[in-house]
Structure formats: C-alpha cells, structure tokens
Amino acid sequence: MRRTAGLLALAAVPTAVLAVFFLLPVWGMVERGLWPDGSFDPGAMVEVIGRERTLRVVWFTLWTSTVSTVVAVVLGLPAAYVLHRLDLPLRSAVRAALLVPFVLPTVVVGIAIRELVAESGPLGFLGIDGSPVAILVGLVFFNVAVVIRTVGTAWESLDRRPAEAAAGLGASPFHVLRTVTFPALRPAIVSAAAVVFLFCATGFGVVLLLGGTRYSSVETEIYLLTTGAITGTVEYQAAAALSLVQLAAVVALLAVAARLRAVPDPTVRRARSAPARPRRQDVPALVATGLVLLAVAAPVVTLVVGSLRQDGAWTLAHYRALQGSGEDAGASGMDGGLLRVSVAEALTNSLRIAVDATWMALLLGLLVAVVVTRRTRGRTEARVRSAFDGLFMLPLGVSAVTLGFGFLITLDDPPLDLRSSPVLVPVAQALVALPLVVRVLVPVLQGIDDRQRQAAASLGAGPLRAALTVDVPVLWRPLLAAAGFAFAVSLGEFGATSFIVRAQVPTLPVVIYRLIGSPGALNYGTAMAASVVLAAATALVILVVERLRVPGVGVF
Amino acid sequence: MLSVERLTVRFGPHPAVDRVDLRVDDGHVLAVLGPSGSGKSSLLRAVAGLEPLAGGRVRWDDHDLAGVPTHRRGFALMFQDGQLFDHLTVARNVGYALRLGLDRLDRQGRAASRRRVDELLDLVGLAGYGERLPRTLSGGERQRVALARSLAAEPRLLLLDEPLSALDAELRVRLGADLRRILTEAGTTALLVTHDQEEAFAVADRLAVMREGSVVQHGTTEEVWARPADAATALFLGYARILEGDAARAVLAAADRPPAPAIAVRRSALAARRADPLEADPRGLTATVRAVRATPDEVRLVVDADGVGEVDAVGAPGWLPAPGDRVVLRVDPARLAVLPPTATA
Incomplete structure (x- = not known):
C-alpha cells in the first residue's frame, strides 16, 4: 500500500503537467474540430477533410514521406555497416559528426538545402529549387543519420559468428547478408524506417521553408491555416480538423510500427565484435558511405560559405548584422528594423529558454522513467503503472505543430491565460523533448538489476542511500546526455514555438524564419549567419553528449 | 590434407x-x-x-x-x-x-x-x-x-x-x-x-x-x-606437480627408473596405503599425511614424503587417514613423465 502511494506521489507531478499542457490542448483541438459552434457538428470536419486541397496535402505528405524513408534507408544501410563494423581512421569522429544533421534545427536545414539547390548554388544546375525534390533532399538529409545510428548500433553488437558459420557452410557474402544478417537486423531496420517515416510526415521546418504555400504537408498546412496564409483568413476549425487527422494517423503509425517490429524471436545475441579491417568486398559500401557523407556535408558547407560571402567577396558583414534587428523595407518595426529585438538577443532568448526547457524535461523525464521502470508488486500496482506508461507515451504521437496549435487555442483565454506567460515556450519545448529524455533514461534504469538495490538494502542502506549507491553512478552520464539532447532539441524547436512565441521575446529559429521570409539580401545573409551560429551551438552540445559515450543515445 | x-x-x-x-x-x-x-x-x-x-x-x-x-x-x-x-x-x-x-x-x-x-x-x-x-x-x-x-x-x-x-x-x-x-x-x-x-x-x-x-x-x-615437452605443458595437460633435483631422483628410484633432473607426476602416480609399523624397510616412499579430502572415486591426499617434500597422492576408497598419519606411497611409473632436460632450465 505504501509503495503504491509512493508511486502515485512520484507520478503526480508529471501527470499534472501532462494534464494541463498536453491533454487540455489536445482536448481543446478536438472541441474546435467537432464542436465548432458549441454544438456537436462533425459535418464541418468532414467538409474540411473532403476539400480538394486537403486531399492534396495528405497525399503529398504520404508520398514524400514514403519516398524519403525508402531513400534514407537505402542510403543509410551501407554507411551503417561501414561506420559501425569496419575499422577505419576517424570512425568515431565521423559517427559523432553524423549525429549533427539529426539535431540541426529544421529551419537551419531548410535554409542550407535551399542555399544548395538555389539557382546560384552548387546544385543549381539541377533546377530543383522550389520543387518537391528539394523537400525530399531536405527530409533525407535529416533522417539518414537516424537510419545510420539505429541500424548501425544494432549491427555493431551483432554477433559475427552466425555469419561466419554460414560462410563456412559455403554461403557467398551476398547470401549471408540475405539469409543471416538481414533477418537479424530486421527489427532495427523496421524501427528506423518507422521513426524516419514519422519524422518525415511530421517534418515542419524543412517543408515550410522549401515548400512555402505551394507544397505543404499536413504539418505545415495546419500552421498555414492558423496564420491565414492560404486564403487570407484564419481558419482555426480547418486546422483543428487536420490536427485530428494527423493525431489519428500518427497513433495508427506507431501501433503498426510496434507490430512490425515484433519478430518471432526478439532476443538477439549481443556480442560486441571488434571492427574488422576493410576488405576488397567492402569497396562498394565504402564508396556509398563516402557519397552519403559528401551529401550530408554539402548543405552544411554551402551554408557556411554562403554566410561568409556578399556580392562575390568574402565578408563578415552578415555576422556583424546579427547585432542589428534586420532590414525592413516598410520600416514598420521599432528602430526601423524588421524585428523587435536584435538577432543576438534572440540567441540569448533561445539559450535561456533552452535551459528552462532542459530542466523541465529532465525532471519530468526522470520521474516518468522511475515510475515506469520500478519493479511491480501486485496487480493494482501493475495496473497503475501500465496506465502511466500509456499516458506518458502519448506525447510521442503528437507532433510539435499540433501541440503548439493546441496551446494557442486553449491556453490563451480564461481560466488559463498563459499567452503572455514566459513559461509557455519552455514548457512546450520540454514536452517536445520529453519522449527523447524518457527513451534515453528508461533502458538505463531497466538495465539495473533490482537485486543490486536489494543487496544494498540488505547491507543496511535506506532507499535513498541505495539509490545513491546503485542508481546514481549508472545514471549520471545518461542524465547528462539526455540533458544535452533536450537542450539541443529546445534550441532548434520551431514547430510548437512558432505558434506561441511572443513577438518581443523571439527565439533564434523564429527570427531566422522571419528573416528569410522578408525581402532583402542582407536579411537572407543574416539568416544564414544566424543559422550557422545556431547550428554550431547545437553541434557543440551534441558532440559533448557523444563524448559521454552513453550507449543507445539517439537510437530509436 | x-x-x-x-x-x-x-x-x-x-x-x-x-x-x-x-x-x-x-x-x-x-x-x-x-x-x-x-x-x-x-x-x-x-x-x-x-x-x-x-x-x-x-x-x-x-x-x-x-x-x-x-x-x-x-x-x-x-x-x-x-x-x-x-x-x-x-x-x-x-x-x-x-x-x-x-x-x-x-x-x-x-x-x-x-x-x-x-x-x-x-x-x-x-x-x-x-x-x-x-x-x-x-x-x-x-x-x-x-x-x-x-x-x-x-x-x-x-x-x-x-x-x-x-x-x-x-x-x-x-x-x-x-x-x-x-x-x-x-x-x-x-x-x-x-x-x-x-x-x-x-x-x-x-x-x-x-x-x-x-x-x-x-x-x-x-x-x-x-x-x-616441458613443465608448463605438463601442468596444462593435467599433471599435478613438477618435481626437480633430489625429489625427482627419490621418486624415480622408488619406481625403479633411472634418475632424471625433472619429472611431472599425476596425482594418481602416488598410491598411499597405511604404513605398517612392523615393516622394517617398505618398498616405496614413506610420508606423513598433511591434508585429506574424500571424493566419490578416491581419497585425495596431500602428503609430505620423506626426501621429496609435499606431493599429491590418492588413497584407496573407504580408508580415511587423518593428518599426521604415516603412510607408504607406491609409485606408478606409467603415471609420471620424465621432462626433457632443456625444458627445466
């Protein structure tokens, strides 16, 4: 009984936070969609879904996500092999660098891809600027790292000997790959593909920046509807309807992925095998990896170069412009600038908000992880726990845009008027980062043998002392790593933030989006410089995290 | 091939x-x-x-x-x-x-x-x-x-x-x-x-x-x-001890074998039986029991053999000597190996 009470107490804070900042907004959305004028009227929603533009948007989301997922998996597999299985110089440095695109702020990726494929850019001759292909390139750039990491980690710990046994029986390398290695990797590949599909389908910044109003996914369409960018009037009800469609689709996708991941025999023998020296048959994989690395580096390099050039000469002018507040053709802002604050100030805002979001996400994530992983005694407790488990996994199924939109429509009028509250943005970002934090911490806590705590207790340690002896030494690195991830995610968060940010306290991604959307070469250049700064900050955090060497970080 | x-x-x-x-x-x-x-x-x-x-x-x-x-x-x-x-x-x-x-x-x-x-x-x-x-x-x-x-x-x-x-x-x-x-x-x-x-x-x-x-x-x-081929190999192959110098000579003499600088002995090379106080000059080695451990198949002894030092031996099942008892050891030549001289250097 006392244990159950303790469990409930631990779970109280996250549950309350989740109720106010997740369930309430989502419910607000459902209400907007199904009770548009106070009375139940699903017809309006059906009308929105039946619109020709809606169908086009849904179809666009589906096919771009599918194609990007397939391309990312195909490109990622050889690189996963090479970077996790072969003994190459700079291997760990390359692996660390590959984590960066995944955490790069979406607006930065958008801008970098745009710079790459623009008519004046290195790939301008392809003529894909402003076409869906550019969006595909952006989505793949983002997600190939996810495939490499998820599949690579599984591949790395795959026992080499079944494959060797097969070779001893006379199977050619290709046959071994087909009959032994791929069956063992299937769960990792399916899980990577599902996550990539999810990321593609809910990808916001990249699609918004590269597609504008012409090509929009469900995510960006929700945003565009709420800003009135499509018809000139704000269409909350249509946005709510789309959000509900999105919510249902994502939950369905997660369920399907869970089913697909299940294999007849999920236990895979883990044996860390030393990386092998590359052989002749590895050449195709090596070449493919080189190309992937080149393709991943190209947008970043283009962005950096672009930020340093003006009118064909090298210059730091764009970086100096970070002190200013942008150039406004109409001069309607304060001090004649486009923005209310300088870009540098926006960076400070971003960092401050990220710190707040990080501690919130860590606190919530830690509580959730502890509640979910404590050993169960008795059926009541098991039921309570599995209810929590489901509850805290809910945010996984909701995109940042849906969350931001939910905040926008529920938390800005009484009884909860938080619109002007400075906590709103960090809370939203913390919720976006929460699943990531939980996913880093849960496996670590699960990995601690409960008998260790029992041993400590039998030696006279109280619960706190036992935790200090057993849990903390194992947990502090993953906790730091999770903090790094939460910080990076918060720095780059754009989807939710764009709905609820206050104009006088903008974050850097919001400012970048604003700068790009405004005319003027200096604005564009300043946006690039700001992107480089933001990317560098994120990359720095992530490289520090990578040095902590927490197994499974960034694996989904 | x-x-x-x-x-x-x-x-x-x-x-x-x-x-x-x-x-x-x-x-x-x-x-x-x-x-x-x-x-x-x-x-x-x-x-x-x-x-x-x-x-x-x-x-x-x-x-x-x-x-x-x-x-x-x-x-x-x-x-x-x-x-x-x-x-x-x-x-x-x-x-x-x-x-x-x-x-x-x-x-x-x-x-x-x-x-x-x-x-x-x-x-x-x-x-x-x-x-x-x-x-x-x-x-x-x-x-x-x-x-x-x-x-x-x-x-x-x-x-x-x-x-x-x-x-x-x-x-x-x-x-x-x-x-x-x-x-x-x-x-x-x-x-x-x-x-x-x-x-x-x-x-x-x-x-x-x-x-x-x-x-x-x-x-x-x-x-x-x-x-x-050498002492380490012998130990790895399950020989219990390596004996050198006088100890080796004493054991070989008891087995009627020519002297050699080093031998490897298996535990079962030395079979112990109770020493008969009336026996004036027993064939084999005499020893004092140091430790006893009974297993289902045999009784394992550690004995201090006169002129040899501490060695392992086995006793017949059903007979449990106590530490300090005097025993006689019979040496089975098939269960010891003479090591080549170079290997002992």
Whole structure:
C-alpha cells in the first residue's frame, strides 16, 4: 500500500503537467474540430477533410514521406555497416559528426538545402529549387543519420559468428547478408524506417521553408491555416480538423510500427565484435558511405560559405548584422528594423529558454522513467503503472505543430491565460523533448538489476542511500546526455514555438524564419549567419553528449 | 590434407599466432590445445579465412588458399555455442548448405535435401526435431544440430571451436564420444581447438599444444600425454606437480627408473596405503599425511614424503587417514613423465 502511494506521489507531478499542457490542448483541438459552434457538428470536419486541397496535402505528405524513408534507408544501410563494423581512421569522429544533421534545427536545414539547390548554388544546375525534390533532399538529409545510428548500433553488437558459420557452410557474402544478417537486423531496420517515416510526415521546418504555400504537408498546412496564409483568413476549425487527422494517423503509425517490429524471436545475441579491417568486398559500401557523407556535408558547407560571402567577396558583414534587428523595407518595426529585438538577443532568448526547457524535461523525464521502470508488486500496482506508461507515451504521437496549435487555442483565454506567460515556450519545448529524455533514461534504469538495490538494502542502506549507491553512478552520464539532447532539441524547436512565441521575446529559429521570409539580401545573409551560429551551438552540445559515450543515445 | 606453414596472425604489434606449422592428414582429427589467449582461436579463424594472415601459408593438398574467401574453402565451422540461425527451424538450419546456390530447388532436389536433413538429424540423435526452433533446444541439442549442419556441407575440413566447452560435464563426455564416433564413421578431416584437455583427448587422434602463439609440442595424443615437452605443458595437460633435483631422483628410484633432473607426476602416480609399523624397510616412499579430502572415486591426499617434500597422492576408497598419519606411497611409473632436460632450465 505504501509503495503504491509512493508511486502515485512520484507520478503526480508529471501527470499534472501532462494534464494541463498536453491533454487540455489536445482536448481543446478536438472541441474546435467537432464542436465548432458549441454544438456537436462533425459535418464541418468532414467538409474540411473532403476539400480538394486537403486531399492534396495528405497525399503529398504520404508520398514524400514514403519516398524519403525508402531513400534514407537505402542510403543509410551501407554507411551503417561501414561506420559501425569496419575499422577505419576517424570512425568515431565521423559517427559523432553524423549525429549533427539529426539535431540541426529544421529551419537551419531548410535554409542550407535551399542555399544548395538555389539557382546560384552548387546544385543549381539541377533546377530543383522550389520543387518537391528539394523537400525530399531536405527530409533525407535529416533522417539518414537516424537510419545510420539505429541500424548501425544494432549491427555493431551483432554477433559475427552466425555469419561466419554460414560462410563456412559455403554461403557467398551476398547470401549471408540475405539469409543471416538481414533477418537479424530486421527489427532495427523496421524501427528506423518507422521513426524516419514519422519524422518525415511530421517534418515542419524543412517543408515550410522549401515548400512555402505551394507544397505543404499536413504539418505545415495546419500552421498555414492558423496564420491565414492560404486564403487570407484564419481558419482555426480547418486546422483543428487536420490536427485530428494527423493525431489519428500518427497513433495508427506507431501501433503498426510496434507490430512490425515484433519478430518471432526478439532476443538477439549481443556480442560486441571488434571492427574488422576493410576488405576488397567492402569497396562498394565504402564508396556509398563516402557519397552519403559528401551529401550530408554539402548543405552544411554551402551554408557556411554562403554566410561568409556578399556580392562575390568574402565578408563578415552578415555576422556583424546579427547585432542589428534586420532590414525592413516598410520600416514598420521599432528602430526601423524588421524585428523587435536584435538577432543576438534572440540567441540569448533561445539559450535561456533552452535551459528552462532542459530542466523541465529532465525532471519530468526522470520521474516518468522511475515510475515506469520500478519493479511491480501486485496487480493494482501493475495496473497503475501500465496506465502511466500509456499516458506518458502519448506525447510521442503528437507532433510539435499540433501541440503548439493546441496551446494557442486553449491556453490563451480564461481560466488559463498563459499567452503572455514566459513559461509557455519552455514548457512546450520540454514536452517536445520529453519522449527523447524518457527513451534515453528508461533502458538505463531497466538495465539495473533490482537485486543490486536489494543487496544494498540488505547491507543496511535506506532507499535513498541505495539509490545513491546503485542508481546514481549508472545514471549520471545518461542524465547528462539526455540533458544535452533536450537542450539541443529546445534550441532548434520551431514547430510548437512558432505558434506561441511572443513577438518581443523571439527565439533564434523564429527570427531566422522571419528573416528569410522578408525581402532583402542582407536579411537572407543574416539568416544564414544566424543559422550557422545556431547550428554550431547545437553541434557543440551534441558532440559533448557523444563524448559521454552513453550507449543507445539517439537510437530509436 | 591441410598444411599450415609458418602462419602468423597479428593484432597490433604482437603476433597472436607466431610462425605456426601444422598438418592434418585426410581422415584425421587434430586438436590444438592451449590455454585462453594462446592464439588457438586466431589460428582456427586464419585457417577458415576469417582472419588475414600477417605471414605464412594455409594450403589444402597443394593449393595455396591465399585469396580464397571463406565460403569457397569448403571448411565448415562449428562454434562453442553452435551459432545456429535462430530465425530458421532446425531442419532449415541443417539444410542451409544444401539449399545454397539452388534457390529454387526442383521437387526432386527438395526431396533429396529433406531426406539428407533427416539422415543427419538421425545421425546426431535428434530425429524428429526438424520443425523445432533453435531457441527451444538445450545446449547439447543445439551442438548436435550445429554438428549436423556442418556435416551437411560435406566439408573438406571441419573446424571445431571448443565444440563441447559450453556443455556441462556429463553431457560433455557423452557428446564427445558421439562426436568422435561420427567423425570417424564419416572419415571427416577435422581441426579442433580447445583449452580443455578432456575434450581434446575425447575427440582427437593427434594433438598440438599451443602457448603464447607458438606450437610447443605435437604428436599423437598418447605421445604428448606420456611425454610432455616441458613443465608448463605438463601442468596444462593435467599433471599435478613438477618435481626437480633430489625429489625427482627419490621418486624415480622408488619406481625403479633411472634418475632424471625433472619429472611431472599425476596425482594418481602416488598410491598411499597405511604404513605398517612392523615393516622394517617398505618398498616405496614413506610420508606423513598433511591434508585429506574424500571424493566419490578416491581419497585425495596431500602428503609430505620423506626426501621429496609435499606431493599429491590418492588413497584407496573407504580408508580415511587423518593428518599426521604415516603412510607408504607406491609409485606408478606409467603415471609420471620424465621432462626433457632443456625444458627445466
């Protein structure tokens, strides 16, 4: 009984936070969609879904996500092999660098891809600027790292000997790959593909920046509807309807992925095998990896170069412009600038908000992880726990845009008027980062043998002392790593933030989006410089995290 | 016939296998016996083509196998823990090699393959296990499946990496005998590496002892067992103690053997019986009991033998001496080995 009470107490804070900042907004959305004028009227929603533009948007989301997922998996597999299985110089440095695109702020990726494929850019001759292909390139750039990491980690710990046994029986390398290695990797590949599909389908910044109003996914369409960018009037009800469609689709996708991941025999023998020296048959994989690395580096390099050039000469002018507040053709802002604050100030805002979001996400994530992983005694407790488990996994199924939109429509009028509250943005970002934090911490806590705590207790340690002896030494690195991830995610968060940010306290991604959307070469250049700064900050955090060497970080 | 000439494998600056020469004649089973870290597994992997050579050659008959990938060598590998393909049934595991290259077996081929799988399962004593999944088998059954799977490939050479080590003692003895019988009946040429001398003696007819990357002794199992090349080899082969100088001379004298500077004695080389105080000059050595431990088969003693020092001995079952008792030791010359003089330096 006392244990159950303790469990409930631990779970109280996250549950309350989740109720106010997740369930309430989502419910607000459902209400907007199904009770548009106070009375139940699903017809309006059906009308929105039946619109020709809606169908086009849904179809666009589906096919771009599918194609990007397939391309990312195909490109990622050889690189996963090479970077996790072969003994190459700079291997760990390359692996660390590959984590960066995944955490790069979406607006930065958008801008970098745009710079790459623009008519004046290195790939301008392809003529894909402003076409869906550019969006595909952006989505793949983002997600190939996810495939490499998820599949690579599984591949790395795959026992080499079944494959060797097969070779001893006379199977050619290709046959071994087909009959032994791929069956063992299937769960990792399916899980990577599902996550990539999810990321593609809910990808916001990249699609918004590269597609504008012409090509929009469900995510960006929700945003565009709420800003009135499509018809000139704000269409909350249509946005709510789309959000509900999105919510249902994502939950369905997660369920399907869970089913697909299940294999007849999920236990895979883990044996860390030393990386092998590359052989002749590895050449195709090596070449493919080189190309992937080149393709991943190209947008970043283009962005950096672009930020340093003006009118064909090298210059730091764009970086100096970070002190200013942008150039406004109409001069309607304060001090004649486009923005209310300088870009540098926006960076400070971003960092401050990220710190707040990080501690919130860590606190919530830690509580959730502890509640979910404590050993169960008795059926009541098991039921309570599995209810929590489901509850805290809910945010996984909701995109940042849906969350931001939910905040926008529920938390800005009484009884909860938080619109002007400075906590709103960090809370939203913390919720976006929460699943990531939980996913880093849960496996670590699960990995601690409960008998260790029992041993400590039998030696006279109280619960706190036992935790200090057993849990903390194992947990502090993953906790730091999770903090790094939460910080990076918060720095780059754009989807939710764009709905609820206050104009006088903008974050850097919001400012970048604003700068790009405004005319003027200096604005564009300043946006690039700001992107480089933001990317560098994120990359720095992530490289520090990578040095902590927490197994499974960034694996989904 | 497998011949290995001056084979060297390196990890970093130190050679794991250092200029090893070996030969396995057709139909023979050679065991490479060595403690962990002796390089025996690297040797096996090099022969299989899984580890690049830093020097030397691996040849089959007269063909140099350099550049021949594992799957074209015809050397099947059997691992300590079987390494069955967990996602395939037992029958599909065993039939793996039979289905290779024949992705669409015709009906006849498929029937033949099924018959062969049944035969092999029968051979290893697992008839009717075909549809089980490897995870549902016990350790011994898994090893039997692994053996059947290797034999299905009809390998020119079977490479066995500690095939029995993961099993418990009783099973090890039984499967070891089976393994020996199956290999002999099929006339399979095999190379076995192990750290367990029992496993080596149970399965192999020839033995190579490996230490720190080099082969220190080779010969038939009987030869190696009877005449270990040096003290370390003797201890590794299960000899209990090394005696030198006067001690060695005293024991040899009691066994009516010419003196030698060093000998290795097995525990069972010295059989103790109660000393009869009336016996004036007993044949053999006299000793005082220091420690006693009874096992189901024998009574193990540590005794202080006069003129020899502390040695191990066995007593007859049913007789339990106490520490301090005087005993007489009879020396069994067949259970001690004279070490070559160079090895004791």
